Amino acid sequence: MEIIEAIEKAKKNNQIAFNFLLDKFWNDVYGFLLKRTENENDAEDISIETFSRAFDKISFYDPKYKFKTWLITIAKNIHVDFLRKKKNIISSDKSKDDEHHANLIIDESPSPEDTLITEQNLAKLLRDIKKLKPHYQEVINLRYFQELSYQEISDELQEPMSNVKVKLLRAKKLLAEIIRKKK
Numbered sequence: 001m002e003i004i005e006a007i008e009k010a011k012k013n014n015q016i017a018f019n020f021l022l023d024k025f026w027n028d029v030y031g032f033l034l035k036r037t038e039n040e041n042d043a044e045d046i047s048i049e050t051f052s053r054a055f056d057k058i059s060f061y062d063p064k065y066k067f068k069t070w071l072i073t074i075a076k077n078i079h080v081d082f083l084r085k086k087k088n089i090i091s092s093d094k095s096k097d098d099e100h101h102a103n104l105i106i107d108e109s110p111s112p113e114d115t116l117i118t119e120q121n122l123a124k125l126l127r128d129i130k131k132l133k134p135h136y137q138e139v140i141n142l143r144y145f146q147e148l149s150y151q152e153i154s155d156e157l158q159e160p161m162s163n164v165k166v167k168l169l170r171a172k173k174l175l176a177e178i179i180r181k182k183k
Contacts, residue, residue, distance in 0.1 A: 003067055010058050021067075022051055022169055028068055029075050036079055041133070046082055048170065050075040052162040128178045136171035143168055 003024065009017035029050050033043040054061075054074050061070055129137055142153045150168075154161040 004063065007058065007061060007063070007067060010055065011061075018055055018165075019169060021055075022166065023173070025068055025071055026051075026170075029071050032072055033075055033079060036076075042082070044133070045135075046075060046078050048163060048166050049078050051166045052160060053078065055166070056160075056162045128175060128182075131178050132171060132174055135167065136174060139164065139167045140171050140175070 003021075006017040006020045006024075010021060026047065030043055030047045033046050033050075034040065037043045037046065050071060054071055061067065129140055132140070138157070139153065142148045142156060143150075148156065150161050150164055153164045153168075157164065
């Protein structure tokens with residue numbers, strides 16, 4: 001599939017075209033953001049947000065510009081917003097006590113769903129899923145184990161549905177790579 005063809009199909013909500021564009025440009029966007037943030041988690045989060053926003057606004061893409069340039073511009077703008085938010089959070093966090101921060105620690109103990117999966121002899125898949133970052137684990141759990149719709153996941157995570165779709169695409173791709181490497 002050519003990039004121009006994929007963009008046209010994506011404008012018509014073609015999921016395969018979105019996957020193609022995500023796969024084609026992920027490394028460019030992520031690499032750009034990794035240099036700017038010097039933090040893998042931040043770069044990944046902003047990359048997800050970039051593709052989410054780009055896919056939401058793909059009808060506004062002007063073909064006289066390179067698609068990669070358009071994506072990088074979106075990424076740069078989101079990074080600037082991210083820095084502003086981070087600056088505000090840091091200044092407000094200084095005034096809060098340690099007890100509040102203790103509540104933010106993620107509980108990584110096995111859930112009842114994890115136990116059930118293990119009992120059903122799906123322990124290998126679960127171990128592979130656990131190799132993913134926590135936000136990818138969560139979106140896979142909500143979609144495939146709790147069988148929530150995209151809208152329900154969006155509500156649960158309090159994120160736009162486009163973010164959920166991009167996170168799920170990325171999670172599935174990373175999980176497939178983990179499984180492929182084991183063979």
